[in-house]
Amino acid sequence: xxxxxxxxxxxxxxxxxxxxxxxxxxxxxxxxxxxxxxxxxxxxxxxxxxxxxxxxxxxxxxxxxxxxxxxxxxxxxxxxxxxxxxxxxxxxxxxxxxxxxxxxxxxxxxxxxxxxxxxxxxxxxxxxxxxxxxxxxxxxxxxxxxxxxxxxxxxxxxxxxxxxxxxxxxxxxxxxxxxxxxxxxxxxxxxxxxxxxxxxx
Amino acid sequence: xxxxxxxxxxxxxxxxxxxxxxxxxxxxxxxxxxxxxxxxxxxxxxxxxxxxxxxxxxxxxxxxxxxxxxxxxxxxxxxxxxxxxxxxxxxxxxxxxxxxxxxxxxxxxxxxxxxxxxxxxxxxxxxxxxxxxxxxxxxxxxxxxxxxxxxxxxxxxxxxxxxxxxxxxxx
Numbered sequence: 450x451x452x453x454x455x456x457x458x459x460x461x462x463x464x465x466x467x468x469x470x471x472x473x474x475x476x477x478x479x480x481x482x483x484x485x486x487x488x489x490x491x492x493x494x495x496x497x498x499x500x501x502x503x504x505x506x507x508x509x510x511x512x513x514x515x516x517x518x519x520x521x522x523x524x525x526x527x528x529x530x531x532x533x534x535x536x537x538x539x540x541x542x543x544x545x546x547x548x549x550x551x552x553x554x555x556x557x558x559x560x561x562x563x564x565x566x567x568x569x570x571x572x573x574x575x576x577x578x579x580x581x582x583x584x585x586x587x588x589x590x591x592x593x594x595x596x597x598x599x600x601x602x603x604x605x606x607x608x609x610x611x612x613x614x615x616x617x618x619x620x621x622x623x624x625x626x627x628x629x630x631x632x633x634x635x636x637x638x639x640x641x642x643x644x645x646x647x648x649x650x
Numbered sequence: 651x652x653x654x655x656x657x658x659x660x661x662x663x664x665x666x667x668x669x670x671x672x673x674x675x676x677x678x679x680x681x682x683x684x685x686x687x688x689x690x691x692x693x694x695x696x697x698x699x700x701x702x703x704x705x706x707x708x709x710x711x712x713x714x715x716x717x718x719x720x721x722x723x724x725x726x727x728x729x730x731x732x733x734x735x736x737x738x739x740x741x742x743x744x745x746x747x748x749x750x751x752x753x754x755x756x757x758x759x760x761x762x763x764x765x766x767x768x769x770x771x772x773x774x775x776x777x778x779x780x781x782x783x784x785x786x787x788x789x790x791x792x793x794x795x796x797x798x799x800x801x802x803x804x805x806x807x808x809x810x811x812x813x814x815x816x817x818x819x820x821x
């Protein structure tokens with residue numbers, strides 16, 4: 450197991466997607482920003498499910514709106530590339546339904562889980578063990594899962610459907626998401642046990 | 651440093667991180683955070699990639715995300731201890747106690763089940779909040795938009811069905 454753990458670093462470093470230092474840095478900032486904004490908390494994600502806290506959708510919509518415009522200009526300038534996932538409709542819809550149910554009950558997603566464990570949430574550690582078994586089952590049962598994941602409608606982006614008007618579509622999309630992020634009511638569930646207050650900046 | 655940042659500051663920093671990760675100066679790939687779970691399961695249970703098709707398929711992405719999530723763990727540990735000062739061992743979240751119940755066993759059982767189902771769902775869909783939402787929707791990928799729409803709707807329906815109504819518990 451130790452061998453394979455070390456092998457992980459080797460595989461990560463030699464696939465042309467950044468050095469180990471770069472990947473660790475990306476992860477460190479990812480975890481730090483999520484923890485700093487407190488969006489790893491049960492009260493933030495399950496709070497959105499109960500419509501008690503809108504921090505998560507506000508932050509998501511704003512980040513995606515801003516990143517979509519930035520990414521477009523970076524790709525135009527040759528500083529980045531598209532990495533679009535295919536539309537495997539069956540897997541997408543069934544997967545998203547299971548994911549949504551689990552997210553509302555767990556109050557975490559796979560990215561915020563490790564962040565919550567790092568701040569001492571024992572329930573999330575137990576959920577992560579459940580996740581490991583879920584991953585194990587998926588790996589064993591992959592040959593049976595595969596047929597329900599299709600049909601494959603290939604890779605598509607919304608702007609590519611409006612050929613010739615890509616930049617307009619992207620700018621409208623980005624601006625609309627940013628606008629929505631401000632329009633979503635700014636309500637927050639402040640956790641007394643954490644002595645949580647509203648942020649100043 | 652402030653002990654907490656708003657959705658606006660958090661969203662801004664997250665957008666910068668997405669752009670850095672996508673850029674050729676960063677990783678030239680999207681952010682993803684669910685492939686590492688079956689990958690870690692493969693490491694723990696010593697599954698042979700030559701025997702299991704899925705292990706072979708996720709070999710590269712799983713390793714990359716595995717390293718990234720180690721970084722995320724330490725980033726969060728650093729912030730929770732030194733900046734937000736929120737590190738404490740806890741089992742039942744405040745809002746769960748208010749809207750569900752105060753039982754440790756109930757919370758742990760549901761966490762385990764939800765963690766299990768979440769990873770099956772994410773792997774069926776081929777991504778999670780990070781891969782489909784943050785990265786996919788930033789590229790305006792149709793797959794990311796479908797995932798985002800269905801997930802958000804299901805989250806809110808589950809929230810209504812699974813928890814008690816506000817005030818039912820004597821808030």
